[in-house]
Amino acid sequence: MDPATLTSLVTVIVFAVIVVTLLIKTAVIVPQKSQFVVERLGKYSKSIGAGLHILIPFIDKIAYKRSLKEEVMDIPAQSCITRDNVSVTIDGVLYIRVIDAKMSCYGIENYYIAASQLAQTSLRSAIGKIDLDKTFEERETINASVVQAVDEAAQEWGVKIMRYEIKDITPPSTVMNAMEQQMKAEREKRAEIAISEGDRQSRINRSEGLRQEAVQISEGEKQKRINEAQGRAQEILLVADATAQGLQKVAEVINLPGGAEAMNLKVAEQYIDEFGNLAKENNTMIIPADLANMGGMVATATEIIKKTSATPTHAPKKAAKKQPAATQGTPKSVGGFAVE
Numbered sequence: 538m539d540p541a542t543l544t545s546l547v548t549v550i551v552f553a554v555i556v557v558t559l560l561i562k563t564a565v566i567v568p569q570k571s572q573f574v575v576e577r578l579g580k581y582s583k584s585i586g587a588g589l590h591i592l593i594p595f596i597d598k599i600a601y602k603r604s605l606k607e608e609v610m611d612i613p614a615q616s617c618i619t620r621d622n623v624s625v626t627i628d629g630v631l632y633i634r635v636i637d638a639k640m641s642c643y644g645i646e647n648y649y650i651a652a653s654q655l656a657q658t659s660l661r662s663a664i665g666k667i668d669l670d671k672t673f674e675e676r677e678t679i680n681a682s683v684v685q686a687v688d689e690a691a692q693e694w695g696v697k698i699m700r701y702e703i704k705d706i707t708p709p710s711t712v713m714n715a716m717e718q719q720m721k722a723e724r725e726k727r728a729e730i731a732i733s734e735g736d737r738q739s740r741i742n743r744s745e746g747l748r749q750e751a752v753q754i755s756e757g758e759k760q761k762r763i764n765e766a767q768g769r770a771q772e773i774l775l776v777a778d779a780t781a782q783g784l785q786k787v788a789e790v791i792n793l794p795g796g797a798e799a800m801n802l803k804v805a806e807q808y809i810d811e812f813g814n815l816a817k818e819n820n821t822m823i824i825p826a827d828l829a830n831m832g833g834m835v836a837t838a839t840e841i842i843k844k845t846s847a848t849p850t851h852a853p854k855k856a857a858k859k860q861p862a863a864t865q866g867t868p869k870s871v872g873g874f875a876v877e
Contacts, residue, residue, distance in 0.1 A: 562594035572638035574601040584638045603638040607699060610649060612656050614705075617664035619672060626707040627664065629683075631656050632699040633691070640695025648694045652687055656701060659686035669708065676703050 567573050567587045575582045577597050592598075614628035633652055635641045645651050663682040667675060680701045688698035708716070790796045 559594050563591050565590045565592055565599060570605045572603050572605060572635075573599050574603070574638055574642050576600040581639065581643065601638065601642040603635050603641055605635055605638075607632055607634040610653060612653055612660075612701075614707075615657050615661070617661045619664055619669045620666060621668045623669045623708060623712055625664070625669065625672065625709075626705075627660060627703060628705055629656070629660065629680075629701055629703045631687070631701050634697050634699055635695060636697045637695030640693070642695075645694045648691070648696050651694065652691060652696065652698070655687045655690055656683055659683045662686075669712065672706055679703060 565573065565585070566589050567585055569587045572584050572586055573590075574584050575592065575597050577593070581600075582597060610631040610633060612629045612631055614626050616624050617627055618624055631652060633648075635648075641648055660679070660683050663679045664672060667679075672679070680703060683701040684698050687701070691698050787800075791800050
């Protein structure tokens with residue numbers, strides 16, 4: 538290859554390298570959700586967003602690159618002292634997002650380290666204000682206090698603190714054992730209270746059931762007695778009516794022919810039956826001195842029945858004929874029974 542051709546080839550290669558270098562230096566592509574900070578001769582010039590941008594070669598340069606996405610930072614575990622002087626180990630997670638690329642570049646040297654350190658100090662301050670038992674119950678309050686403290690300082694850095702979450706709280710083993718015993722005692726206490734409440738309610742239910750049962754029984758007994766009294770009253774009325782009708786029939790029959798003799802025989806039979814029952818039921822029996830007087834007793838009963846069954850009339854009463862004195866003695870007896 539002759540010298541002229543070689544010189545031309547070298548010139549072309551040098552020119553191509555210069556063009557590529559210029560393109561690299563002048564054309565910049567920024568990804569989505571990102572911002573690049575451009576410095577011109579060592580001084581801040583502008584912040585460029587997503588897309589293709591042309592810079593002045595050797596004058597403009599990309600000084601910083603910032604992502605506008607939300608980022609997650611692990612906050613290392615640290616020892617914190619609670620208000621009741623118990624040491625606990627706590628770690629967490631911090632969520633941040635760059636909202637101003639220029640401030641994040643020139644406002645602070647490293648906002649990651651700054652946010653992490655400030656989150657740790659804010660957490661220790663928040664834990665020191667509460668007791669150990671409250672640290673497990675008030676996580677949201679602790680998280681909110683850390684976010685508020687860090688976000689106030691991060692505003693000068695062009696960074697927004699989105700949220701902070703406690704990952705784990707680890708108290709000492711001795712405290713863990715004491716807390717487990719306390720929780721066990723608390724659960725046993727709640728169990729005893731629940732059992733006593735159940736027993737109390739059960740007793741109340743049983744007593745209420747017994748009371749209602751007693752009321753129902755008394756109401757039933759009351760109604761039973763009312764029904765029995767009404768039944769007895771109805772029975773007495775029915776028996777009285779039947780007795781009256783029976784007596785009326787007996788009186789009517791006695792006035793018929795032969796009724797008096799039949800009445801005498803019936804009275805005599807009842808007297809004999811009752812006298813025999815008296816002998817069966819008692820060891821000591823009182824008998825008339827003269828058994829012949831039984832006929833007189835029957836005659837007397839018959840005479841009373843006649844008088845009560847006689848039909849009253851408005852006719853003037855006739856003077857009864859006096860019987861001879863010889864016939865006014867003891868009534869005649871037939872077979873040991875008195876007859877008229």
